[in-house]
Structures are given as structure tokens and as C-alpha cells.
Amino acid sequence: xxxxxxTLEVPYELGSDQTRELCKLYDVRRRFGLGVSRVTYVIDVNxxxxxxxxxxxxxxGHVRNALRAxxxxx
Numbered sequence: 217x218x219x220x221x222x223t224l225e226v227p228y229e230l231g232s233d234q235t236r237e238l239c240k241l242y243d244v245r246r247r248f249g250l251g252v253s254r255v256t257y258v259i260d261v262n263x264x265x266x267x268x269x270x271x272x273x274x275x276x277g278h279v280r281n282a283l284r285a286x287x288x289x290x
Contacts, residue, residue, distance in 0.1 A: 228286070254278065258285040 221230035231238070239245050244253045256278040258267040267285035269278050 256282050258282055258289070260289060 220226075220232075221228075233239055236245075239252050242255065242257070244255045245251075246253055253270065254272050254275070256267075256269040257265055260266050266289055267281065269281045271277050
């Protein structure tokens, strides 16, 4: 688990993409190499993407929507 998740004692798995391999696979790199778009994916235990949220400005929206999606999956 990523250090961020362990520090906050998050009860589910979080990932980290230090090699940028996932950025390429999920095509979240911005044009002209200007960083990475803010995209949140909720992926179930069977590796199926259940929800995707894209918003460059509202991190609280990502959190709220991701938590709602996780609740709906239970």
C-alpha cells in the first residue's frame, strides 16, 4: 500500500504510479507533457472499473464521488 494510505490508516488499497506506467495505460497525461490530469478510478476486486471521476479543480468532489461509488459496491 502507498505510504499515504498507511499514514492515514485508509481501510482499502491505494496505489502509486512512480514509474508513470499507469498514466500511460489510462491515458491521463496532459498534452505537451504538462503533467497528469486529475482522474480517480474506482476498481473492484475483479479489476473492473466501476467509476471514473475527472475534475481538475475539485478534489473534494473526487473524494465524495469515490466514497459514494465504494458504498454502492458493498
